[in-house]
Amino acid sequence: MNKQAYTRLGEAVYQTTLANGLKVILVPKPDFHKTFAVMTTDYGSMDNEFVPRGGSQPVRFPDGIAHFLEHKLFEKKDHDAFDLFGQYGASANAFTSFTQTSYLFATTSKLRENLDILLDFVQDPYFTPATVNKEKGIIGQEIQMYDDDPGWQSYFGMIGRLYPKEPLHIDIAGTVDSIDKITADDLYAAYKTFYHPGNMSLVVVGQLDPEETLSWITANQDQKTFAPNEPIQRIPSPQAEPAEIIPTTTRHLTVTRPKISIGLRGFDQVPTGRAGLKYSVAVSLAMDLLFNDTSDHYLRLYDANVIDDSFGYDFQVQRGAHFAQLAGDTDQPEQFVKELTAILNDAPAQLQAARDQFELVKREAIGRIVGAINSVEAIANQYDGPLFDGATIFDELATLEGLTFADILPAAEAFLGQGRQTVYTILP
Template identity: 35%
Template sequence: MSWTGDPTVLENSTLQERVVERVHSSGATVAFCHKPGYLRKYACFTTNFGSVDDRFRIGGGSEVSLPDGVAHFLEHKMFEGEKEDAFQEFSRLGASANAFTGFNGTSYLFSCTDQFYSCLSHLVRFVQSPHFTPENVEKEKGIIGQEIRMYEDMPGWRVYFNLLEAMYENHPVSKDIAGTEESISGITSPLLDDCWSAFYHPSNMILFAVGDESEEEFFEQADRLLSEKDLGPAPLLEKIATSEELDPAKTEIRQEMHVGRSKLLMGWKDVHPGLSGKEMMHKELLTDLVLECVFGQSGELFEKLQTANLVDDSFGASYMIYGDVGHSAIGGDVAEPDQVRDFILEELPAILAKGICTEDIDRQRRAATGQLLRSFNSLENIAGSYCSARFLGSNPFEVVDLVNKIQSEEVVERLREHIHPDRMVCSIISPA
């Protein structure tokens, strides 16, 4: 096998970084970022199969509906080999390995200082050699059950997923990534086999590496490794999207837990089927800028909340975008969640009427550029940003230009479109 077409170079003059990307004849996207001088090397093999992918069909066949938590369960079981688990070989090579499942993808990764290509071989081979048996699948349910219980005791996790549950009526983004003890009880080894065949074909995956290695050698080795196993033509995979209305499912969810401090999150939902690539990235950056100007710690609202002793430095805002939906989340650890929510609701009409001034936008642009420069110090962050952006059809290196091109008028327009008091959703965790 070899490469399809010429390499694509993604780069940006402000960031002074470049990623070289090629498509392998197996279907895999392979990319490399050279970081001179770094001792650490990092690689990930990532599939575009996350917790939101709960329904699919192959080649126009019948629809397969998945129980919550399958992508995460599969991630756990991929480490199981016929003779030993995959961690052992990474340990022999002096590498540190891990994996994580998100809403849109599952990533297998390692970092090492030496024997990079031995580690890379092991990474590609173990992800392409599943070993599911009824016994090892049953055994894993106990371990994942404990993981689920751990999350149930984490108030920060609960307040976030309760917010999503209140926001979304149907969309699987509101489901816990690990599922529930009940939902995983029905997972079987044939089901994992089906999911692996559908979603772990190289055409649905990205192999990415970053570190002080030779670009030429990396692509040679990647070609060799991806050519070792012929997984046949790409399955005609069709992910079935779940439609979602703009109105929230519920206005609030409250939960009592054994906590010392209450937690509050407020937020708004976006529904944008068909949005992808540059438009999606633009929307994300624009909304981030709006949230930072309105709810950030240099804003008037935060100052008022802090003066009233209602919030502390844990208060903040963020925006997440996942294909056809997205949402903001604003809040933190607070003593009086109802007071904070009411205070913000009272202030919102004036904020919406006033809009956002050009000076604030310009300052946020400078801060965003500095933050981007910082983020490119981290190998994990480079890999994560690249894979997420590519799965959403965008180019991570366009961020700086997009931020600089944002117009004041569109910021104000976006503010009034997104922050809609009638559609606000609230999640509160309070002491039991």
């Protein structure tokens, strides 16, 4: 087991890969009572076309299958995994993103028992036509609930206009019609392809002894037999051209104030490994410099009532895609769009004008990460897996601390202000 010490922070990360391919990451926090574990497969809503394990031809599966599979894994023939976690005092959950599916629990006791439950239920699928059809109604209600959520519609409406011809534009849960097509055989095919230990990681953070915890995990895995690991054959969608972005969309929903979402799409591939982490951190810091609540732009637009406390922004790097969102409620939708797009289109010059604030904004970003290190959930959930060569939150902090103003300019110029934007407006 490899140990990476972060001496200045008083932290250490232990990593190893088991014989079956499962990546195990352990972060002891001896002064904490709670322990958090998350088991993740590199499989999400974007992965709806692939060559099933044991097959030779690509198959297009119904939208929403990764999320559907997440729901179904908890239910077994004679029990529900949630009940088992409850018996040992743990709270459990799961979530699906564009590129990953994660299963998690938090506990203050019985760590070994809860780890066994997590490993066993994720690695023991049980699907029947009857249980699959029952789940369709449950997930269908969830989809309809989000159909009425203006914030959700604004976010996915924006992404759908940035990626109108690619899987990213599809809601993670799919649609009522698409999930109706999912069968038990589909779920087994997706499971066998993506849930091999070689495509998964297990991160455990909190009150634990690394050697003892690894011995528990190894003992659990040694009792199971897995097929040899094989490369996963995903069918990537072609990279769309800038002209394929849908520039503007307006919808009317039951809202009291206009809701605006401005999206930016990156077309160039993000660098791999730690260079990709540096790019991601640099762009995020550039957006802080332009739009955080101490920036000149924020204060000016806030005083003019163009934005308010609902305003926010986000930058994401996913496998195969990266994009940003600026969003908020406003009584001046036209001015909101005009002002923010003008800043984006002139980003290099605007960043130069804000250069004197760089060190302050950087320290604020460092402070947020240092604060997050006090959360076992934040440490576990910010493990980047294969995206940035297994980087942890501690690596992100080191990367941020090493950034200079000169580092953020090329990253910002590569992403911001290139006209690759969409505006999604929801009006009352």
